[in-house]
Amino acid sequence: xxxxxxxxxxxxxxxxxxxxxxxxxxxxxxxxxxxxxxxxxxxxxxxxxxxxxxxxxxxxxxxxxxxxxxxxxxxxxxxxxxxxxxxxxxxxxxxxxxxxxxxxxxxxxxxxxxxxxxxxxxxxxxxxxxxxxxxxxxxxxxxxxxxxxxxxxxxxxxxxxxxxxxxxxxxxxxxxxxxxxxxxxxxxxxxxxxxxxxxxxxxxxxxxxxxxxxxxxxxxxxxxxxx
Ligand SMILES: [Zn+2]
Ligand SMILES: [Zn+2]
Numbered sequence: 205x206x207x208x209x210x211x212x213x214x215x216x217x218x219x220x221x222x223x224x225x226x227x228x229x230x231x232x233x234x235x236x237x238x239x240x241x242x243x244x245x246x247x248x249x250x251x252x253x254x255x256x257x258x259x260x261x262x263x264x265x266x267x268x269x270x271x272x273x274x275x276x277x278x279x280x281x282x283x284x285x286x287x288x289x290x291x292x293x294x295x296x297x298x299x300x301x302x303x304x305x306x307x308x309x310x311x312x313x314x315x316x317x318x319x320x321x322x323x324x325x326x327x328x329x330x331x332x333x334x335x336x337x338x339x340x341x342x343x344x345x346x347x348x349x350x351x352x353x354x355x356x357x358x359x360x361x362x363x364x365x366x367x368x369x370x371x372x373x374x375x376x377x378x379x380x381x382x383x384x385x386x387x388x389x390x391x392x393x394x395x396x397x398x399x400x401x402x403x404x405x406x407x408x409x410x411x412x413x414x415x416x417x418x419x420x421x422x423x424x425x426x427x428x429x430x431x
Contacts, residue, residue, distance in 0.1 A: 216236075219247075223251070223280065226280070228408050229408055242318070246285050249286070272292070274294065275345070283302075285306055321336045327348050329347075334395065341400070
């Protein structure tokens with residue numbers, strides 16, 4: 205099976221599917237809670253087989269999923285949504301979905317849904333949202349901050365990811381975020397800083413743990429200089 209399943213923290217799991225067409229890992233997350241199972245994002249439609257397999261491995265099925273949180277409307281994040289017929293599925297109202305979808309745009313600028321707080325960050329796509337699971341201090345960043353097309357960290361899928369952090373710093377230093385987008389990007393980083401996460405679950409590849417305040421501060425410092 206071309207995917208990895210790893211425990212991130214407590215009852216949170218990452219499913220990292222290898223997408224040979226786009227040459228990247230694409231992540232979805234499974235969170236076991238008393239209220240039921242939550243998924244964050246769902247990879248592409250053709251990846252549902254991996255999601256089902258991963259769910260079975262933790263003793264669940266797609267029917268156990270009660271809530272689906274969607275970071276943004278791109279096909280590699282919403283494609284598997286059809287699998288979760290018992291779930292309430294939410295996305296920000298400003299997002300455009302690729303096809304007719306069972307996901308309804310209800311999220312606002314900022315709010316709470318179950319154990320999750322969310323804020324619209326609006327970088328990468330207009331209604332992109334980050335979700336913060338306060339009980340475990342885990343932040344789901346979608347593609348606002350991700351490792352699209354990058355290999356996994358030498359430390360593994362879930363790790364401090366110093367090599368990935370360094371690559372992101374160099375990307376930002378090299379003008380990877382367009383000047384026009386920098387204010388929105390920096391604003392999003394500050395929102396992340398306020399949440400003060402222990403874990404950063406990204407939309408593609410690496411899941412980062414440890415010293416995230418340092419990483420965010422480094423990115424903000426570089427961005428501020430370029431503004
Ligand atoms: Zn995207
Ligand atoms: Zn993506």
